[in-house]
Amino acid sequence: MEIKRGIPVSPGVALGPAFVVETEGTHIPLRFIDKRHTTREIERLHASLQNAIGDAHANRDAISEKLGKQYGAIFAAHALLIEDPELVREIEQLITQKNYSAEYAVSRAMRRHAKALQALNQPIFSTRASDLFDIEKSILKHLVGQQGDPLQNLQSPVILLAHDLTPSQTANLDPRMVYAFATEAGGKASHTAIMAGVLEIPAVVGLGRILTDVSGGDEVIVDGNRGVVILNPDEETRERYLVLQRQFGTFNKRLDELRELPAETKDGTRVLLLANIEFPQEAPHCFDRGGDGIGLYRTEFLYLNRSRDPNEDEQYEAYMAVLRAIGPDKPVVIRTMDLGADKLFNQADIYLDEKNPCLGMRSVRLCLRNLSLFKTQLRAILRASRHGDVRIMFPMISTLMELRQCKMIVADVKEELEEERIDFNRKIPIGTMIEVPSAALMAEELAKEANFFSIGTNDLIQYTLAADRTNEHVAALYNAGDPAVLRLIDLVIRAASKHDAEVCVCGEMSGDPIYTILLLGLGLRQMSMTPQNLPEIKKIIRSITLEEAKQVAQEAMRFATARDVNNYLREQTRRILPEVVVN
Numbered sequence: 310m311e312i313k314r315g316i317p318v319s320p321g322v323a324l325g326p327a328f329v330v331e332t333e334g335t336h337i338p339l340r341f342i343d344k345r346h347t348t349r350e351i352e353r354l355h356a357s358l359q360n361a362i363g364d365a366h367a368n369r370d371a372i373s374e375k376l377g378k379q380y381g382a383i384f385a386a387h388a389l390l391i392e393d394p395e396l397v398r399e400i401e402q403l404i405t406q407k408n409y410s411a412e413y414a415v416s417r418a419m420r421r422h423a424k425a426l427q428a429l430n431q432p433i434f435s436t437r438a439s440d441l442f443d444i445e446k447s448i449l450k451h452l453v454g455q456q457g458d459p460l461q462n463l464q465s466p467v468i469l470l471a472h473d474l475t476p477s478q479t480a481n482l483d484p485r486m487v488y489a490f491a492t493e494a495g496g497k498a499s500h501t502a503i504m505a506g507v508l509e510i511p512a513v514v515g516l517g518r519i520l521t522d523v524s525g526g527d528e529v530i531v532d533g534n535r536g537v538v539i540l541n542p543d544e545e546t547r548e549r550y551l552v553l554q555r556q557f558g559t560f561n562k563r564l565d566e567l568r569e570l571p572a573e574t575k576d577g578t579r580v581l582l583l584a585n586i587e588f589p590q591e592a593p594h595c596f597d598r599g600g601d602g603i604g605l606y607r608t609e610f611l612y613l614n615r616s617r618d619p620n621e622d623e624q625y626e627a628y629m630a631v632l633r634a635i636g637p638d639k640p641v642v643i644r645t646m647d648l649g650a651d652k653l654f655n656q657a658d659i660y661l662d663e664k665n666p667c668l669g670m671r672s673v674r675l676c677l678r679n680l681s682l683f684k685t686q687l688r689a690i691l692r693a694s695r696h697g698d699v700r701i702m703f704p705m706i707s708t709l710m711e712l713r714q715c716k717m718i719v720a721d722v723k724e725e726l727e728e729e730r731i732d733f734n735r736k737i738p739i740g741t742m743i744e745v746p747s748a749a750l751m752a753e754e755l756a757k758e759a760n761f762f763s764i765g766t767n768d769l770i771q772y773t774l775a776a777d778r779t780n781e782h783v784a785a786l787y788n789a790g791d792p793a794v795l796r797l798i799d800l801v802i803r804a805a806s807k808h809d810a811e812v813c814v815c816g817e818m819s820g821d822p823i824y825t826i827l828l829l830g831l832g833l834r835q836m837s838m839t840p841q842n843l844p845e846i847k848k849i850i851r852s853i854t855l856e857e858a859k860q861v862a863q864e865a866m867r868f869a870t871a872r873d874v875n876n877y878l879r880e881q882t883r884r885i886l887p888e889v890v891v892n
Contacts, residue, residue, distance in 0.1 A: 314516070316536050322511060329520060361451060384477065387444050439494075439501065443475035447477075461481065472520060488511070492513075496514065501514070567844055568599040582837075599843055604813055644702045648671065687719055703741050757808055761811035762812040774793065812834075823879050
């Protein structure tokens with residue numbers, strides 16, 4: 310038995326036989342052609358490009374219908390790239406000037422661009438390179454006459470293992486035939502990870518080398534909750550996971566019964582359970598899973614995969630779509646654009662030469678440099694605020710001055726709307742994300758000027774521990790249970806309580822059941838997570854008393870290592886609710 314650890318990107322547990330996806334590209338039969346045949350070769354090229362564009366459009370339509378237009382947009386972007394005149398011209402020149410075959414010219418051009426992105430040694434560009442490989446495969450399929458995708462012809466359910474999966478491969482997976490997948494490469498921000506979450510296929514990425522250790526047909530366990538892949542499990546481990554699956558089948562049915570019940574401890578302490586959403590279409594899922602509102606409405610989708618920035622009316626309609634779905638009385642926390650770093654957008658080219666974009670021009674820093682873009686979004690949010698309990702939240706605040714600048718701009722926008730006689734909520738709550746250590750350390754001062762905090766544990770963990778959460782090589786260091794992280798969270802909760810500011814945790818930590826009791830014991834009364842995690846967390850809250858939670862938190866804070874913290878919390882959670890925790 311071998312245990313591999315990577316980055317969890319889609320929760321769930323699955324057992325099954327391995328299906329190892331070939332790592333080699335399409336076989337190219339001929340590299341060079343006779344110069345007399347260049348015209349014919351270019352004709353072949355253009356015919357294949359048109360067919361590949363057709364494939365991209367077909368993928369766009371199929372995925373849009375299956376998952377929503379926002380996911381189909383990924384493949385619309387593929388079509389635009391295939392049509393790019395500069396790219397086509399580059400391939401044509403390789404054929405006419407170097408006598409390359411169309412197949413070889415396509416491969417050389419696409420891989421040159423992909424390798425250039427990978428050479429930047431930044432996870433976001435590596436994930437974009439997978440899109441280029443996806444396009445290359447599509448074009449070569451029509452040039453070479455490649456056989457159908459083996460992933461579409463599976464005869465029995467499997468666990469997929471691959472170096473990486475392209476976005477189109479992932480989007481077209483059949484959850485009935487693919488129980489789970491695991492890849493050597495990849496990170497949380499990749500399109501592949503997004504697709505896995507939407508399809509609710511358990512997935513772990515960033516495992517590093519694993520394909521050399523497994524053969525097709527080997528039994529594999531994928532634990533998408535913890536980021537663990539187990540090859541050839543021993544009988545004890547296998548039985549434990551089989552029991553877990555059976556327990557979860559019954560457990561999930563019991564969770565459905567909690568939908569209309571409040572998230573309330575056994576001694577009557579109420580906890581607000583909110584949902585994180587990426588797109589307006591996800592809002593109904595919040596209430597399908599028994600949520601109390603939207604704790605994090607990410608707005609980056611409005612700016613990604615587009616040739617121009619969204620105007621005010623487009624943004625207003627996106628916010629109104631959520632308000633219409635959930636009603637006027639439930640909170641909707643709209644986070645202003647968190648662009649830059651791993652989220653490229655229309656104006657991203659300006660900042661592509663940054664040596665460390667995660668520490669560079671991103672999020673609120675970008676907004677403060679582009680006031681027109683920022684004000685357009687604020688106007689749309691404020692216009693929507695008259696129709697429901699809308700709240701504004703700023704991401705990546707690192708200093709008190711940044712928060713004050715943002716509040717001044719909100720005041721300017723309010724004044725503009727008043728002059729135009731456009732109605733809005735003049736007392737709209739304003740909050741800030743706490744996701745960098747400087748903000749956590751200055752929480753008491755920030756709490757004097759913000760109505761609420763939302764602790765973004767994903768970034769807080771990586772900035773506190775200097776461990777990139779999308780980098781498989783340091784995945785083991787990225788740990789929510791690290792005492793340094795817990796002490797910062799405790800500091801923030803205490804500061805917020807002292808100044809009557811609401812505080813929520815909206816990172817992945819809030820949806821991990823082993824941390825629920827700890828967060829409750831530290832004083833947290835709001836948690837926001839992906840909708841599918843809501844029932845599980847509600848069950849834990851309803852299974853304990855506040856006093857029990859406080860005792861667990863006090864004990865956990867005494868440990869000096871993440872391993873000890875996590876082992877203790879796992880045992881305490883298993884004692885209260887064994888269905889949700891595996892060794």
